[in-house]
Amino acid sequence: MGVKTFKGGTHPPERKEAAKDAPIESHLSPKQVVIHLNQHTGSPNQPLVKVGDAVVRGQKIASSDGRLSIPHHASICGVVKRIEPRPQSNLLDGMAVVIEANGSGETAFMPPLDPFSCTREEAIQRIKEAGIVGMGGAGFPTWMKLSPPPTKPIDVVIANGAECEPFLTVDYRTMLENPGPLVYGLAVCLKVLNVTRGVIALEDNKADVVPVLEKAVAEFQAGPGAGKGFELEVRVLKTKYPQGGEKMLITAVTGRQVPSGGLPMDVGTVVQNVGSLQAIAEAFLEGKPLIDRSFTVTGGACRNPKNLRTPIGTVVSELVPQVFDVSEDLARIVFGGPMMGVSVPTLDIPVQKNTSGVLLMDSREAVFFEEGDCIRCGRCFKACSCRLPPALMNEALLADDYAKADALGLLDCIECGACSYVCPARVRLVQRFRVGKIGLRAIKADQAKKEGK
Amino acid sequence: MAKSYLLSSSPHVFENIDVRRLMLNVILALLPAAAYGVYLFGVPAAVLILTSVASCVILELLFRRLTGARDNYRDLSAVVTGLLLALVLPPSTPPWMVVLGALASIVVAKEFFGGLGHNPFNPALIGRAILLMSFPAAITTWHRPFEALTDAATTATPLNIIKLGGTMADVAAGMGLSSPSQVYLGLFLGNRAGCIGESSILLILVGAAYLVITGTIGLSVPLSLLASTAGLSALLGMDPLFGLLSGGVVFGAFFMATDYVTTPLPTAGKIVFGVGAGVILVLIRRFGGFPEGVTYGILVMNAFTPFLNDLISRKYGFVKGGAK
Numbered sequence: 085m086g087v088k089t090f091k092g093g094t095h096p097p098e099r100k101e102a103a104k105d106a107p108i109e110s111h112l113s114p115k116q117v118v119i120h121l122n123q124h125t126g127s128p129n130q131p132l133v134k135v136g137d138a139v140v141r142g143q144k145i146a147s148s149d150g151r152l153s154i155p156h157h158a159s160i161c162g163v164v165k166r167i168e169p170r171p172q173s174n175l176l177d178g179m180a181v182v183i184e185a186n187g188s189g190e191t192a193f194m195p196p197l198d199p200f201s202c203t204r205e206e207a208i209q210r211i212k213e214a215g216i217v218g219m220g221g222a223g224f225p226t227w228m229k230l231s232p233p234p235t236k237p238i239d240v241v242i243a244n245g246a247e248c249e250p251f252l253t254v255d256y257r258t259m260l261e262n263p264g265p266l267v268y269g270l271a272v273c274l275k276v277l278n279v280t281r282g283v284i285a286l287e288d289n290k291a292d293v294v295p296v297l298e299k300a301v302a303e304f305q306a307g308p309g310a311g312k313g314f315e316l317e318v319r320v321l322k323t324k325y326p327q328g329g330e331k332m333l334i335t336a337v338t339g340r341q342v343p344s345g346g347l348p349m350d351v352g353t354v355v356q357n358v359g360s361l362q363a364i365a366e367a368f369l370e371g372k373p374l375i376d377r378s379f380t381v382t383g384g385a386c387r388n389p390k391n392l393r394t395p396i397g398t399v400v401s402e403l404v405p406q407v408f409d410v411s412e413d414l415a416r417i418v419f420g421g422p423m424m425g426v427s428v429p430t431l432d433i434p435v436q437k438n439t440s441g442v443l444l445m446d447s448r449e450a451v452f453f454e455e456g457d458c459i460r461c462g463r464c465f466k467a468c469s470c471r472l473p474p475a476l477m478n479e480a481l482l483a484d485d486y487a488k489a490d491a492l493g494l495l496d497c498i499e500c501g502a503c504s505y506v507c508p509a510r511v512r513l514v515q516r517f518r519v520g521k522i523g524l525r526a527i528k529a530d531q532a533k534k535e536g537k
Numbered sequence: 538m539a540k541s542y543l544l545s546s547s548p549h550v551f552e553n554i555d556v557r558r559l560m561l562n563v564i565l566a567l568l569p570a571a572a573y574g575v576y577l578f579g580v581p582a583a584v585l586i587l588t589s590v591a592s593c594v595i596l597e598l599l600f601r602r603l604t605g606a607r608d609n610y611r612d613l614s615a616v617v618t619g620l621l622l623a624l625v626l627p628p629s630t631p632p633w634m635v636v637l638g639a640l641a642s643i644v645v646a647k648e649f650f651g652g653l654g655h656n657p658f659n660p661a662l663i664g665r666a667i668l669l670m671s672f673p674a675a676i677t678t679w680h681r682p683f684e685a686l687t688d689a690a691t692t693a694t695p696l697n698i699i700k701l702g703g704t705m706a707d708v709a710a711g712m713g714l715s716s717p718s719q720v721y722l723g724l725f726l727g728n729r730a731g732c733i734g735e736s737s738i739l740l741i742l743v744g745a746a747y748l749v750i751t752g753t754i755g756l757s758v759p760l761s762l763l764a765s766t767a768g769l770s771a772l773l774g775m776d777p778l779f780g781l782l783s784g785g786v787v788f789g790a791f792f793m794a795t796d797y798v799t800t801p802l803p804t805a806g807k808i809v810f811g812v813g814a815g816v817i818l819v820l821i822r823r824f825g826g827f828p829e830g831v832t833y834g835i836l837v838m839n840a841f842t843p844f845l846n847d848l849i850s851r852k853y854g855f856v857k858g859g860a861k
Binding site: 422453461462465514 | 559652
């Protein structure tokens with residue numbers, strides 16, 4: 085069987101060599117943490133603490149009643165110094181709880197829970213209470229993905245270890261260093277969804293972790309009780325951007341296509357990032373909520389590219405220069421990878437639940453082009469991972485023709501950036517689609533209102 | 538904070554291929570045919586090519602400066618237009634005429650519509666069409682290779698000979714060949730009367746192969762255009778192989794009908810474009826007043842391009858219907 089993939093996509097230089105061989109270093113004692121209340125897709129949280137309160141690592145400090153909501157927890161022991169807006173990696177100043185460390189080593193975790201003997205509701209409640217979100221970048225609440233309606237039967241769970249973003253290596257290191265928790269977390273998802281088939285999928289540029297994962301799978305299945313009855317498989321996919329996109333991954337692994345406007349559950353699949361699976365394992369085995377995460381610091385302006393594990397809320401500038409050093413030539417800071425990450429104006433921004441990397445580009449890497457006119461070469465057609473016509477969507481949006489853009493499939497765009505990457509005229513395709521999607525959704529909401537829905 | 542960092546929307550990396558690189562690929566691909574044209578027709582052909590390129594670049598620069606638009610010459614698109622225009626003209630075209638052609642190409646067909654990316658019609662072909670209408674005699678005056686380009690020494694192109702009721706033997710005689718059976722190979726290699734760049738099918742294909750290998754152009758338009766030309770020629774009782782090898786259809790298929798701006802984007806649209814252009818050009822050859830119809834075949838299909846862009850065939854997740 086050949087190495088599978090999806091249609092479309094592109095091949096940006098991988099640049100993973102810089103941080104690939106650096107083991108994940110833990111730095112769990114920052115002087116302060118800044119924990120934003122809106123680190124997830126869904127309703128914003130309300131703080132449960134006030135200025136002056138003492139908090140303990142693992143204590144719930146924010147929650148909401150909203151349907152999509154998940155709580156956030158204190159990631160260090162200390163005192164709440166401020167609750168105020170702070171710069172965030174989405175470029176907004178979101179409300180945040182600022183905790184100053186007091187050096188205590190106390191924890192306030194939940195009691196461990198056996199996912200294989202508790203009820204389905206208990207297990208989902210645990211994943212929700214642990215505040216786990218998609219750690220690959222989207223920040224979608226994990227418990228929601230594990231609670232499909234009965235009309236959407238699931239038959240496979242895919243662990244996403246594709247890590248198709250250039251530069252980033254944190255998922256690779258997680259698979260290499262913590263294969264046990266990863267497999268355990270995958271099994272928890274299978275149990276919750278009452279599914280037997282689990283696939284760990286990764287790109288063939290990381291094929292060296294396959295034996296490690298296969299060994300962990302074998303050990304888990306040979307272990308006491310729990311591992312029996314699951315069909316777990318490690319699947320190597322072609323290295324191509326954006327192989328780790330949920331829709332592309334599903335197509336590559338199962339051959340199915342997520343319908344336009346639909347979710348993975350519409351084709352019987354659930355996809356979880358490998359970091360999220362590790363967090364799930366910790367939530368059951370240790371009762372630990374999602375309060376630490378691993379991420380990559382790399383790029384031409386990073387003197388010592390590496391993989392780190394810090395409490396969530398650790399302000400990146402606090403790690404400089406002791407943990408990693410930044411060269412004079414730093415020209416662009418990106419939270420996330422170079423294809424989909426957000427460029428930010430400062431390093432005084434905290435690590436969030438969905439921060440997979442901090443990319444420090446030097447002046448040679450940080451290119452910027454004036455936008456040219458589309459010459460209709462069609463390269464974006466070939467690169468589009470969703471098989472959309474980017475050049476025509478761009479043309480429609482330039483003419484404010486939202487109906488046309490909608491008909492062409494604008495809302496199916498996943499903003500992977502492949503079209504902008506290949507565009508010879510440097511047309512700001514993804515940027516225009518991002519804005520266009522917001523405009524189109526607003527128009528649709530207006531229409532729905534007028535129709536009296 | 539003292540230092541400010543570059544903020545921009547993702548992605549933050551770009552492939553190292555820009556418009557200039559693509560245009561450079563086209564220029565490189567045209568060089569074998571251009572060089573051979575100069576070899577066949579001598580200094581006047583070289584003068585014509587240089588005049589055309591220089592006028593296109595200068596006229597574009599002047600027009601953009603005059604209208605306050607951003608300078609564009611670095612993208613090399615005017616060089617491509619200039620080169621294409623010269624290569625589809627007879628070698629005896631007076632240089633002043635080619636300057637007028639460049640004016641039609643660059644100013645009328647391209648800049649009036651907003652410059653590169655906005656022109657509905659292929660600029661080089663508009664230039665040629667306007668010259669053909671304005672100076673029909675000059676643009677249909679042909680000379681044998683390696684002969685002085687004087688009025689006394691004119692000849693007919695192979696296509697013209699057939700159009701006027703000639704036989705393959707007449708064509709062979711016109712090309713200085715002893716037997717009609719040598720005509721096909723002769724046409725393929727290119728030692729014949731015709732436009733500067735259209736004679737050698739071999740060298741045109743060498744350039745085209747370079748464009749295909751570098752991913753600069755796709756094969757949908759050229760192949761469908763050539764197939765429909767051959768097919769309809771056969772249907773109308775004309776020699777399909779002769780139809781492909783003579784005239785400018787191969788050059789047009791690979792270099793004119795693959796112009797990014799004026800041809801459709803979706804593959805289905807490209808195929809309709811190619812087939813349509815082939816049909817029109819054969820109908821002109823068979824029933825029209827001109828022996829050759831490539832220019833008009835492609836220009837007419839250019840007008841259909843906005844409609845052909847709606848022929849989107851495939852969309853992710855579309856096959857299974859919308860989500861419910």
